[in-house]
Every structure is written in structure tokens, then in C-alpha cells.
Amino acid sequence: MKPKKNWKLVVSLVICLGLFSVTTSFSETRGVTKDxxxxxxxxxxxxxxxxxxxxxxxxxxxxxxxxxxxxxxxxxxxxxxxxxxxxxxxxxxxxxxxxxxxxxxxxxxxxxxxxxxxxxxxxxxxxxxxxxxxxxxxxxxxxxxxxxxxxxxSYETQIELMFDYIMNDLKAKDPKIAVVYAETEFGKKGLEAARKRAEQYGIKLVSELVLNIGSVDASSQILSLKKDNVEYVVTCNLVPPIITFLKTAEKYDYWPTTFGINWSCDDMVVKACKAASKNYIGVNFVGGWEDxxxxxxxxxxxxxxxxxxxxxxxxxxxxxxxxxxxxxxxxxxxxxxxxxxxxxxxxxxxxxxxxxxxxxxxxxxxxxxxAPTTVARLYRADPDKGVMIPITDWRSAKEMK
Amino acid sequence: MRSKTFRESYREDIRIFKTIWVKFWLVLFAVALLSLPLWADPYIIYMVNISGIAIIAAIGLNILTGLTGQISLGHSAFVALGAYTSAILASKMDMPFWLTIPAGGVVAAFFGILLGFPCLRLKGLYLAMATMSFGVVVEYGITHWESLTMGVRGISVPAPTIFGYTLGDPSKLFYVTVFFVTFLTLAAKNLARTRIGRAFVAIRDRDVAAEVIGINLTKYKVMAFAISSFYGGVAGGLYSYSTTYLHPENFTLLLSIEYIAMIIVGGLGSILGSIFGAVFLTAMPDIIKGFADFMGRQFIFLHGRYDEEWNIAAFGLLIMIFLIVEPTGLNGIWSRVKTSFKNWPFTY
Amino acid sequence: MTEGALYFLQLVISGIAVGSLYALVALGFVLIYKATDIMNFAHGEAMMVGAFICYALVVAGIPFLWAVLITTGIAMFFGLVTERLVLRPMIGEPQFAVVMVTIGLSIFLRSISGIIFGHDNKIFPSQLSDQTLVFKGLVLSYTHLWAMLISGLMVILFFLFFRYSRVGLAMRGVANDQDTAMLMGISVKRVFALTWGISFAIAAVAGIFLANVMVLNIAICLVAIKAFPAVILGGLESIPGAIIGGLVIGVLETLVGGYLDQTLPGVKDLTAFVVLFLVLMIRPYGLFGKKEIERV
CATH class of the missing domain: 3.40.50.2300 (Response regulator)
Known part of the structure; x- marks a missing residue:
């Protein structure tokens, strides 16, 4: 019994040692061949x-x-x-x-x-x-x-562009701005950028609300915004929650100008929400589909x-x-x-x-x-055509303090 | 030829390594495993590492669910607690990994005890839901306690070092993982045959009867929670070093479901089963994918039209077929194969 | 009415509206649990498949109501097939293994739906969602109104069904004790099959409603997880419990979102689970569940 076992042990050890010597060879340049x-x-x-x-x-x-x-x-x-x-x-x-x-x-x-x-x-x-x-x-x-x-x-640039647009293009006086964000990395980044930008402009954000991805309903958010008479909603979210948000807003007959970052600036929003998207403005760094x-x-x-x-x-x-x-x-x-x-x-x-x-x-x-470019473009939803139409050229955010 | 085992004493029956052969194969396996970084590519080593982490977590869950019969859908929370504890200790206090990983386990165990007490009265699916709620609350906690966990920004974990020697590479982290896996597996194997382990099984089989024969339900149920979450926490600690970056999104209910799948596919209440299940579920998507790639090369017309969802569908289908054909899990198949070998050429 | 009161009332109404959707989702869960003692983790996927089928039918030009009816039929058939192929072989296996099979089923169905229906976001083209009902400044959409009506109707229907119909009695018998039911000459297999069929049909209806208020994509099946608290809150075996659980969760969630979100960001999504945990501490069998108390 005993010697037999030892014999097997030796053989298996030899096999293992054999495997040691097998090494993978690397080609000269990784991933590039003649053609x-x-x-x-x-x-x-x-x-x-x-x-x-x-x-x-x-x-x-x-x-x-x-x-x-x-x-x-x-x-x-x-x-x-x-x-x-x-x-x-x-x-x-x-x-x-x-x-x-x-x-x-x-x-x-x-x-x-x-x-x-x-x-x-x-x-x-x-x-x-x-x-x-x-x-x-x-x-x-x-x-x-x-x-x-x-x-x-970056999200910072995009948010800054939204605020610039509200303050300089729409010439809003003492606007009531709220942020609706998803609890994700981009949502938090956007929220912080919005706080900073609002401070630079000397405005106070009316409220900061969470709308998470996968939400069945945005009623509580919409009602809270409506109660505070918010005129501009800056959102940092993906397409599906934005669609839910806009549709719910329409239901309560509430029409703030809503801004979206690049992840939600897509023709899909317009196609899905139709008339509900008429006050929707998106920021993006890629060209519009129908450009x-x-x-x-x-x-x-x-x-x-x-x-x-x-x-x-x-x-x-x-x-x-x-x-x-x-x-x-x-x-x-x-x-x-x-x-x-x-x-x-x-x-x-x-x-x-x-x-x-x-x-x-x-x-x-x-x-x-x-570092990425510092320019992006604003798009406005066109419910009749079902697309986002560019309303500005590539622009960068205004330098402030 | 091996004869059937004949045991003369109870001590012999509960031995961890039943025969000399088991020891022999284990030694062989250990040699092959320990030499792995020398001959396998980093991809395989990384996969082995995450299998190892899954094994620890699955053994932990199996102690609670398989041995004690307490269904938990909150195991990802303990993994998260362990992972975040060791990540925070390592990144903010520069503690070495051999302290942070056990610390992760201890913190998780502490929360396990906290959860164990209120869950004493719950049973079956109600318990599953309560533990699931706990998981959601923990996820909320790590998302929102930003000063500590960095929230959705995620937290970076420095590479572990020992005596000034960095172990960040998967092939070096591999030995850390293997050490913890071996140690905790042996501990679990031992636990199962002590008074505590037998008490757990008694509670699982009939809690009232267990109490009648003098098992303190409160003590042992909470203990099961504590041990299970300790394992989860240690797995989390290793996880944090292996992925080097933690994000709350990594620890959702889906992770808990994955662990449940591991122990059920592997075999409930069996340590070996947990290992089988963890390895199987970690490696299976890759095996399916490799098979699909192979088929794709054979049938060129499929090229580019193939939808990766088929891999996931095959995975789901496999779990179903497994359970329908073999409800005792991989461990059941293993012991049947073993028995039929042992008894060959006589079927009985 | 003061503005504050109006705000509160509107939140409650919106909460009831969302709650009725949760209730519909919860109903299917409870039905299966009641008859077969299985927690069906593939329920969300059944909803999703139902919604996708209805979407395909509506896009193909079939009027909405007919599409819903046909979908219910298909879903029922689908439920029967699922039971026959997947769950029948599991009769007599440990409860946990059966639950796991449904998890496997959910993974499978989700991927297959991805292959068949695609991963893009779809918009459900129905007549329901556009209009709203306005009463003294309080707003309710017709989609939600229908969801509420249907949930209510289901409770009455199921009450009558379980109380007076032969099959309903058989189901209750099976739920109570399978062996005894079998001895009484009830075909347990047939009861199981029927339960799965009905449950899938309800799931399809719930899915269609959800697709109307949300965006229709694969992620819709994750709503089922949000309905878990509703199911448990009401007690796993109770049909009125599911409805009440759904409504309670919906209202609480909306109220918490409306009042507390400013101070505790994101707490809205946590509400359901905290409530669930607390309720389980006090009543370990849910509000209306079967009392099987664990004493330690």
C-alpha cells in the first residue's frame, strides 16, 4: 500500500512541476500584426x-x-x-x-x-x-x-451652461430654480455643480429632490416643486426617469422649463413625452440627430x-x-x-x-x-418633429470668480 | 480497489478527512492551486480570486441558511459592511490588510448580531423579506453617509502591503485569498461537527424539538447570524482589495440572490456544496461564453448576429434544469458519483 | 381648503394611485403563495412579458382593449406552460429549491425578452394615459383610476371565487394542507396549474398598467422588488392584505417623498422597507397573514 502511494505522489509532483515550466510568451507589440x-x-x-x-x-x-x-x-x-x-x-x-x-x-x-x-x-x-x-x-x-x-x-460644464442660459439668454430675474437628481455618481456631481453655480450667481436653490432610476412615479417630486412655484428644474438623470418626470408634470398641469444633462438629452424623450416635453431643454456635447x-x-x-x-x-x-x-x-x-x-x-x-x-x-x-472639451450645446425639444433642435452653437460656460 | 469504509467509532465517523486518499488528493490539489500563479495567466488567477471570495461568502450564507435554516436575502449587506469597513480602515487609517479584513468580518458580525435579535421571531419568507429590508437599509446607509463612505463617488482601496511588499497584483493577492479560504473552510468544516454545528442543524430540522433537548434558541440563532455575517464581512474585505474600488451599486439585492443561488446550486447545508456552487456560478458564464465563442467560430454565419443575452438565458436555464434534475445540488451529484466509483462494479 | 391641506390630500391621492399599482403587482404574488406556498421571484418578469406582448399587439394595430384581453389569455397559457415545465417537476421538493427555480426562471425570461423585444425604451401607445380627472384642484389620471378600479374588482372577484366557487374552495384546501386536499380528491396538480395561469394573467394586467405610466423596457421587472414590502406587509396569504399593503406603501412613500425628501434625500425609496421591517417586528406574520408565531 505505502510504496504505491508514494509512487503516485511522485508522478503527480512531476506533472505539477511540468506545468510550472509552461509559461505564456508575449508577442513584441500587443495586439498589432502586419494586417x-x-x-x-x-x-x-x-x-x-x-x-x-x-x-x-x-x-x-x-x-x-x-x-x-x-x-x-x-x-x-x-x-x-x-x-x-x-x-x-x-x-x-x-x-x-x-x-x-x-x-x-x-x-x-x-x-x-x-x-x-x-x-x-x-x-x-x-x-x-x-x-x-x-x-x-x-x-x-x-x-x-x-x-x-x-x-x-464634464457635468460641471453642462450644469453651468444651463444656469448661464437661464440667467443670460432667458434673462430671468431672481429665478426659482430646483434640482432633481438621481442618486448616482453623475447625479451627485450635477447637484454639487448646481449648488456652486447658483451661489456664483447669488441665487438660492429652492429645493433639491431625488428621483431615482426605476421610479414608478414622480408625483411627490412634482407636487413639491409645484407647491414652491419652481420655474426652472435642473435635472441630472437618465432618459426613463426624465420621461416619467415630464409625463407626471403634464398630468398636474405644471410646466416648468426643465433642463437635462447629456444622458437625458435625446430624441427619445421628445418622442415619448410628445407635448409634455415642450419646455424641455437638453445639454449635449454630440451633434443632434437631424443636424x-x-x-x-x-x-x-x-x-x-x-x-x-x-x-x-x-x-x-x-x-x-x-x-x-x-x-x-x-x-x-x-x-x-x-x-x-x-x-x-x-x-x-x-x-x-x-x-x-x-x-x-x-x-x-x-x-x-x-481634459475634455469645455464646450457643449443646448437643445430644445420640438414635440411636432419629435427631435431635439439645437438652439445655441457650441459654447463654453461663462468664467465666474 | 478501495473498499467501503467501515467505521468503528463515532469519532471516526465525524473525521474531517475520512480516508488517507482524501488527504492525498487534497495535497495534490493544494500543490496545483498554490503553483497556479506560476503557470496560469492573470485572467484565470483573477477568476480564481473572485471565486475564492464567493466561496467565503457562500460558506457564510450556508451556515445561516443551509445549516440553521434561516433564509437570508441580506447577505450582500454583510459583504458590503465588511468591504466598506476594510476599505475605510485601509484608506483613511492606513491599517494593514491583515487587520482590516478581519475587522471587516467583526463589524459585519456585530451588525449580524444586531439583525439577529429582531429576526428571532421570523420564519421562512418573512425572514427573507426582513433580511432583504436590512440589505436595502445598509445600501441606503453607504450611499448617504458620504463623509465616511464617499457615497456614490465610490471609495478607492490602496493595494495591500506586508513588510513593505505590495500585494496588489492578482497573482499575489491570490495567496491572501487562498489563505483566508482555506482557513475559513476548515473552520466551517470543524464548526459543523461541534456542538454548535449540531445545534444549528437541530434548529433547522425542528426548532421546538431543539429547544426541548436543551438548545438555547436565542443564543444559537444569533450565533448563526454572527458567524454567517463574519464570513460575509471577510469576503467583503477581500472583495475590496480585489476590485480596488467600491461603489454602493455593487452591493444590491441581486448580489444576495447570487449568493443564494450559489448555495442552492451547490447544495444546502454542505460546505463542499458551497465551494462547488460558488465556483460553478462564477465560472459558468465564462464557460458558456467560451462555448458560444467556439460555436461562433464553427458557424461563421452566426458571426456578429449573436446576442450575448443567450449566454445569460443559458445560465438561467441551467440553474432551472439543475434544480429540477438534481434538487440536492452539485454536492448531491458529487456524492453520487463518488459512491458509484467506490462501489464499482457493484451498483449497490 | 388651505394650500397645505390641498397639498396633503393631493399627495394622499397620488399615493393611492401608485399604491393601486403596487397592489396589482402584489396580488399575483399572494395568489401563488396562497395556493402553492412559493414566493415567485419571476413575477416581475411575467409582468414584463405581458406588457411586451400587449405592446406588440397594440403596435400591430389591434385595439387596446382587445389587446389587453388577448394578452391576458396568452399570459394565462404561458403560466400554465411554465407550471407544467418548470414547477410541476418540483412538487415535493424543499420550498427553498422551488423559490430558487423561480429565480432561474426570472433570469431566463429577462434575457429571452431582451432577445425578442430588444433593449430599447418603448413608449406604450394607449388611450389611457393622456387624460386626467380634475376635481376641486385634485388631480388623478385615468390610468391610475383604472388601476384602482381593477384592483378593487379583483378583490371582490377573488373573494367570491374563494368563497363560493368549487375551484376556489379547492385552492384554499390545497393551500391549507396539500396531503389532506389530495385525500379529499382534489387534484393538486390542476389547482397549481390554474393558480399559475391566473397569477400570470394578473401579472400581465399589472405590467400593462406599469408600462402606461413608466417607460417600457426590461427594467420594468424590477418594480416587482418594490412590491415585496406590500406583499409582506399585508401578510403573504391574504388577498385583501395585498391590496391594503400596496395602498399603504404607496401612500406612505408619496407622503415621505413630499415632506421628508428635502431633509433626508432619497428616503422615499427606503420607506417601504423600513415600514416592512417595523411591521415584521411587531407582527411577524404581516398585518393579515396566517399566525404561525415563533417563540424564543
């Missing part, structure tokens, strides 16, 4: 949040496909691998590890969301992953992160070619996806023939007032700052 570039993307594809992830991912995918059809980047085709993180941090970390170590991608774009991106900061730095996250938190560019490039005006600009024409063309029905998706997010991919591809092009994570980063940093033809405002990154 292909491996790109990764982490974005939610399934479950209740998929309505946000899918259009943006489609935008990226379609743009890369189009680039491939026209010859790729310096003769290399971009192969996009899209991982679903179900909007969970542990899953996006595992997706990141899979993309880097299994698929050996050059870089990964869209890290799934703000919490996921922050959780991945160390890994992004360690593996030199050039990326444009699909969220706009301040931490992404402050302090400077060498591999994170932020696209799109008559060369960039947006290209976006509409792209959507049509790939069977993306604009009535069935959040078009602003699709546009954002196209913009993201266009900027990423331009950086790749500028990195030249010798594409490595480092040269890719340098390529991105040469972007100066890069024009997308109205998809996103001109993009500039420098070696010391990857």
Missing part, C-alpha cells in the same frame, strides 16, 4: 442597462467597420472585441484581464462606466491601455492620467447602412460611439506605421482641434492634459 489591430471594448450588452450600452457600442463597431472597408489604418484592419460586463465592477475587471492577456489587444475603449473605470485605473496605467471611457467623471482627467482620454464636456452637418450626415448614413433604427435606440449615444471611434482611429492613424501602446498615446496627444464635422466639438489633447 490587423486588435481592439477591445467593455460595455454592457445585456440586462436592464443594455439600452445605454448597446447604441454606443454599435456606434464604435460601425465606425471601425467602415474604416476597415476603406482600407483600415495604414493597411491594418481593426478587429473589435466587445466584452459585456453587465455593469458590474468585478466582471469588467475580469473582462479587462481577458482582453489584455487572452486576446492581447492593443487598447481597450469604454470601460463600462464610472465605477468600473476608476477600479481599472491601475491596470490601465500598468498595461498602457489608451482609452476613451464612456463616462465623464472629473477623476478621469484630474489628476492627469497618461492613458485616459476624456471626450465630452445638417457633414458629420451628422455621415452618422445617419452609417446607422442606415447597418440597420440601426433611430427610433429604437438612444441616438445621442450612438453618435457618441461614432465620435469616440473616430477620435480613437485618428489617434491610431497619427501613431504611424509603428503602432505600439506608447506611440498610440503619442498619436492621440497630437490631436489639435481635430474636426469631426459636427459629431463632437473639436478635440484637443496635449501631453500634459487629456
Amino acid at each position: 490587423a489591430i486588435q481592439m477591445g471594448m467593455i460595455l454592457v450588452k445585456t440586462g436592464p442597462v443594455a439600452a445605454l450600452g448597446l447604441p454606443e457600442g454599435w456606434g464604435v463597431q460601425d465606425t471601425f467597420d467602415q474604416i476597415n472597408e476603406t482600407g483600415g489604418i495604414h493597411g491594418r484592419k481593426i478587429n473589435l472585441i466587445w466584452e459585456d460586463d453587465q455593469f458590474k465592477t468585478p466582471l469588467s475587471i475580469s473582462a479587462f484581464n481577458k482582453l489584455i492577456f487572452r486576446d492581447k489587444v492593443l487598447s481597450i475603449t469604454c470601460m463600462g462606466g464610472t465605477p468600473q473605470t476608476i477600479a481599472l485605473f491601475d491596470l490601465i496605467d500598468k498595461h498602457h491601455v489608451v482609452n476613451i471611457p464612456n463616462a465623464l467623471a472629473e477623476e478621469f482627467s484630474k489628476p492627469h492620467k497618461p492613458y485616459v482620454f476624456v471626450l465630452g464636456a 445638417d452637418t457633414p458629420g451628422m450626415k455621415r452618422v445617419r448614413e452609417l446607422a442606415r447602412k447597418n440597420d440601426r433604427d433611430p427610433a429604437k435606440m438612444l441616438t445621442s449615444l450612438y453618435t457618441m460611439g461614432v465620435g469616440t471611434a473616430a477620435v480613437l482611429a485618428e489617434g491610431m492613424k497619427r501613431a504611424g506605421q509603428n503602432l505600439t501602446p506608447e506611440s498610440y498615446k503619442d498619436g492621440m496627444e497630437t490631436l489639435k482641434d481635430f474636426e469631426t464635422g459636427g459629431i463632437v466639438p473639436p478635440v484637443t489633447y496635449t501631453p500634459t492634459s487629456h
Whole structure:
């Protein structure tokens, strides 16, 4: 009995030691071969949040496909691998590890969301992953992160633009402004920005109310606002709660001018609320779907070619996806023939007032700052046409104290 | 060939390692596991880490739900409490990980006791709902106590260090996880065969009868809550170091449901079952996905048209089929397979 | 009426309106629990599927009322099939395993709906939601009014059903004691099947109402979680309890939102769970549940 056991033990130990010696070899440049570039993307594809992830991912995918059809980047085709993180941090970390170590991608774009991106900061730095996250938190560019490039005006800028619009364009005297926000990272950021801006203008916010994502009803919020005679409602929320909010307001015959940040500045709101959206104004850093600009024409063309029905998706997010991919591809092009994570980063940093033809405002990154643009645009809902119509050009917030 | 085990004493029957063979395989497994960072890629190591965390949490839940019969839908709250405790201690007070992780467990256990007392009178689904409410309240607490938890901004956790040596990398954190998993698994295995463990089982099977034979229901039920939440808290502590960043959205009811799924798929009341269930549910989505990718390569026409929701649907379907075909869980299958091997070639 | 009183009354009315939606959701839960002792975690998904089917029918050009009727029928059939395929094999298994099966079912249904109906936000094109009823400055929308009426109707119907009909009596018998019911010649299987069918039909109706006041997408199934407190509050076995539980939760939530949100942000969504916890401390079997007291 005894010797036999020892014999087995020895064999198994040998097998284990054999496994030690098996090491994975890494190619010279991660993700780049003679005729292909491996790109990764982490974005939610399934479950209740998929309505946000899918259009943006489609935008990226379609743009890369189009680039491939026209010859790729310096003769290399971009192969996009899209991982679903179900909007969970542990899953996006595992997706990141899979993309880097299994698929050996050059870089990964869209890290799934703000919490996921922050959780991945160390890994992004360690593996030199050039990326444009699909969220706009301040931490992404402050302090400077060498591999994170932020696209799109911050929530602070957007909120400031709303207040500027109320004070300077609508010339409101002593306006009654309230904030309705979701208890999320962007909601809180927006709330703080609103408080700060109100103080700068010397106004006091009438109230700050929570409207969470998934709320069945906004009656208590609307009634409270109505009781206080609030004229301007600044919201920081997603599309579905805004629709509930506007529809409930209509029910109580209450018509404040309502402002929404980029996540809720979408034609979907107008299509859903119809007349209820007549006083709705959104801020966004992407072009409006029906804009008559060369960039947006290209976006509409792209959507049509790939069977993306604009009535069935959040078009602003699709546009954002196209913009993201266009900027990423331009950086790749500028990195030249010798594409490595480092040269890719340098390529991105040469972007100066890069024009997308109205998809996103001109993009500039420098070696010391990857901060996003400070400009955005205001849109007003047009219930008859069912779209958001731009009412200002790209503008930046007024400097105050 | 192995013969059937013949036990002469009760002591022999409750031995942790029943035969020399069990020990042998365990040693082999341990060697393979400990050498993992040397031959596996970081992706696998990361998956093993999160499986390990899930194992601890699942064992904890299994002590409460499987052994003692108290259904809890609030386990994510204890994981959250542990995670936030260790994150706060590590980031604001620079405490080392070997203090913060147990501290997370202790804080969670404290809240477990707090929850245990009012829940004494509740049973079955009412208890499930009460614990669920507790989970919601904790989630509200970590979202709103911003000075402490940073609220929805999330809190970053510094990499753990020991003697000036950083363990942030998954392959190093791996050993920390393995240590805690091994230690807590052995502790749970031991617990199950002590007076406490038998008291738990007695309460599960018939609480009135248990009380009649001299088991103090209050004491043991609260104890079950405390131990279970301690495990949850330790799992949370490891979780915080493994994801490096905590956000209230990570600890919702869905996480509790996931843990419940683990222990049911694995096998209620069995430590081994918790391990099976945790590993299975962590790895399953990946296996399904790998299979789908493989099929996608075989059938090119599927390319690009494939909807990832099928993976999740397959996952749900698998859970259903499992329970319908094998309600005792993976542990049941395991022991059947084992028995049939043991008895081969005689079926009985 | 002073402004403060009007505000209060309007909040109460809005609360009742939302509460009646919760009540409708809770009703389906209770029905299944009452007859089969199972907490159906896939109830939210049943609602969602019902709403999606009705949406598809309305978009296809079928008048709203007909669409609702057809949806109810389909949902009922769907419930029967679910029971046959998923729950029948689980008869006699531990309660907890059965609950877990419904969790598996919920994951499955959610993904399948995502595949079939897509992930986009849909707007329910119905005649209900546009108009409102205004009475002395108090506003109530027709959607909510209908929800209230239907909840009320359901209570009466079920009361009569359980009291006087043969099947209803059989269901009560099964709920009370399966073995004895079987000995009395009641087909437990048939009763189970029927319960699931009816419950899915109610779920579909609730789903349609929710789709009218919210945006229709996959996330609508999460409303079911918000109805849990209503179910427990009323007591798991009581049908009037579900309705009252739903209304109480709705009113409390709206009142808390209307008065306390300024001081404690976000407390509105917490209300239901705190109330639930407190009620369970005092009455561990809900307000109207079967008394099975645990003494320690």
C-alpha cells in the first residue's frame, strides 16, 4: 500500500512541476500584426442597462467597420472585441484581464462606466491601455492620467451652461430654480455643480429632490416643486426617469422649463413625452440627430447602412460611439506605421482641434492634459418633429470668480 | 480497489478527512492551486480570486441558511459592511490588510448580531423579506453617509502591503485569498461537527424539538447570524482589495440572490456544496461564453448576429434544469458519483 | 381648503394611485403563495412579458382593449406552460429549491425578452394615459383610476371565487394542507396549474398598467422588488392584505417623498422597507397573514 502511494505522489509532483515550466510568451507589440489591430471594448450588452450600452457600442463597431472597408489604418484592419460586463465592477475587471492577456489587444475603449473605470485605473496605467471611457467623471482627467482620454464636456460644464442660459439668454430675474437628481455618481456631481453655480450667481436653490432610476412615479417630486412655484428644474438623470418626470408634470398641469444633462438629452424623450416635453431643454456635447452637418450626415448614413433604427435606440449615444471611434482611429492613424501602446498615446496627444464635422466639438489633447472639451450645446425639444433642435452653437460656460 | 469504509467509532465517523486518499488528493490539489500563479495567466488567477471570495461568502450564507435554516436575502449587506469597513480602515487609517479584513468580518458580525435579535421571531419568507429590508437599509446607509463612505463617488482601496511588499497584483493577492479560504473552510468544516454545528442543524430540522433537548434558541440563532455575517464581512474585505474600488451599486439585492443561488446550486447545508456552487456560478458564464465563442467560430454565419443575452438565458436555464434534475445540488451529484466509483462494479 | 391641506390630500391621492399599482403587482404574488406556498421571484418578469406582448399587439394595430384581453389569455397559457415545465417537476421538493427555480426562471425570461423585444425604451401607445380627472384642484389620471378600479374588482372577484366557487374552495384546501386536499380528491396538480395561469394573467394586467405610466423596457421587472414590502406587509396569504399593503406603501412613500425628501434625500425609496421591517417586528406574520408565531 505505502510504496504505491508514494509512487503516485511522485508522478503527480512531476506533472505539477511540468506545468510550472509552461509559461505564456508575449508577442513584441500587443495586439498589432502586419494586417490587423486588435481592439477591445467593455460595455454592457445585456440586462436592464443594455439600452445605454448597446447604441454606443454599435456606434464604435460601425465606425471601425467602415474604416476597415476603406482600407483600415495604414493597411491594418481593426478587429473589435466587445466584452459585456453587465455593469458590474468585478466582471469588467475580469473582462479587462481577458482582453489584455487572452486576446492581447492593443487598447481597450469604454470601460463600462464610472465605477468600473476608476477600479481599472491601475491596470490601465500598468498595461498602457489608451482609452476613451464612456463616462465623464472629473477623476478621469484630474489628476492627469497618461492613458485616459476624456471626450465630452464634464457635468460641471453642462450644469453651468444651463444656469448661464437661464440667467443670460432667458434673462430671468431672481429665478426659482430646483434640482432633481438621481442618486448616482453623475447625479451627485450635477447637484454639487448646481449648488456652486447658483451661489456664483447669488441665487438660492429652492429645493433639491431625488428621483431615482426605476421610479414608478414622480408625483411627490412634482407636487413639491409645484407647491414652491419652481420655474426652472435642473435635472441630472437618465432618459426613463426624465420621461416619467415630464409625463407626471403634464398630468398636474405644471410646466416648468426643465433642463437635462447629456444622458437625458435625446430624441427619445421628445418622442415619448410628445407635448409634455415642450419646455424641455437638453445639454449635449454630440451633434443632434437631424443636424445638417457633414458629420451628422455621415452618422445617419452609417446607422442606415447597418440597420440601426433611430427610433429604437438612444441616438445621442450612438453618435457618441461614432465620435469616440473616430477620435480613437485618428489617434491610431497619427501613431504611424509603428503602432505600439506608447506611440498610440503619442498619436492621440497630437490631436489639435481635430474636426469631426459636427459629431463632437473639436478635440484637443496635449501631453500634459487629456481634459475634455469645455464646450457643449443646448437643445430644445420640438414635440411636432419629435427631435431635439439645437438652439445655441457650441459654447463654453461663462468664467465666474 | 478501495473498499467501503467501515467505521468503528463515532469519532471516526465525524473525521474531517475520512480516508488517507482524501488527504492525498487534497495535497495534490493544494500543490496545483498554490503553483497556479506560476503557470496560469492573470485572467484565470483573477477568476480564481473572485471565486475564492464567493466561496467565503457562500460558506457564510450556508451556515445561516443551509445549516440553521434561516433564509437570508441580506447577505450582500454583510459583504458590503465588511468591504466598506476594510476599505475605510485601509484608506483613511492606513491599517494593514491583515487587520482590516478581519475587522471587516467583526463589524459585519456585530451588525449580524444586531439583525439577529429582531429576526428571532421570523420564519421562512418573512425572514427573507426582513433580511432583504436590512440589505436595502445598509445600501441606503453607504450611499448617504458620504463623509465616511464617499457615497456614490465610490471609495478607492490602496493595494495591500506586508513588510513593505505590495500585494496588489492578482497573482499575489491570490495567496491572501487562498489563505483566508482555506482557513475559513476548515473552520466551517470543524464548526459543523461541534456542538454548535449540531445545534444549528437541530434548529433547522425542528426548532421546538431543539429547544426541548436543551438548545438555547436565542443564543444559537444569533450565533448563526454572527458567524454567517463574519464570513460575509471577510469576503467583503477581500472583495475590496480585489476590485480596488467600491461603489454602493455593487452591493444590491441581486448580489444576495447570487449568493443564494450559489448555495442552492451547490447544495444546502454542505460546505463542499458551497465551494462547488460558488465556483460553478462564477465560472459558468465564462464557460458558456467560451462555448458560444467556439460555436461562433464553427458557424461563421452566426458571426456578429449573436446576442450575448443567450449566454445569460443559458445560465438561467441551467440553474432551472439543475434544480429540477438534481434538487440536492452539485454536492448531491458529487456524492453520487463518488459512491458509484467506490462501489464499482457493484451498483449497490 | 388651505394650500397645505390641498397639498396633503393631493399627495394622499397620488399615493393611492401608485399604491393601486403596487397592489396589482402584489396580488399575483399572494395568489401563488396562497395556493402553492412559493414566493415567485419571476413575477416581475411575467409582468414584463405581458406588457411586451400587449405592446406588440397594440403596435400591430389591434385595439387596446382587445389587446389587453388577448394578452391576458396568452399570459394565462404561458403560466400554465411554465407550471407544467418548470414547477410541476418540483412538487415535493424543499420550498427553498422551488423559490430558487423561480429565480432561474426570472433570469431566463429577462434575457429571452431582451432577445425578442430588444433593449430599447418603448413608449406604450394607449388611450389611457393622456387624460386626467380634475376635481376641486385634485388631480388623478385615468390610468391610475383604472388601476384602482381593477384592483378593487379583483378583490371582490377573488373573494367570491374563494368563497363560493368549487375551484376556489379547492385552492384554499390545497393551500391549507396539500396531503389532506389530495385525500379529499382534489387534484393538486390542476389547482397549481390554474393558480399559475391566473397569477400570470394578473401579472400581465399589472405590467400593462406599469408600462402606461413608466417607460417600457426590461427594467420594468424590477418594480416587482418594490412590491415585496406590500406583499409582506399585508401578510403573504391574504388577498385583501395585498391590496391594503400596496395602498399603504404607496401612500406612505408619496407622503415621505413630499415632506421628508428635502431633509433626508432619497428616503422615499427606503420607506417601504423600513415600514416592512417595523411591521415584521411587531407582527411577524404581516398585518393579515396566517399566525404561525415563533417563540424564543
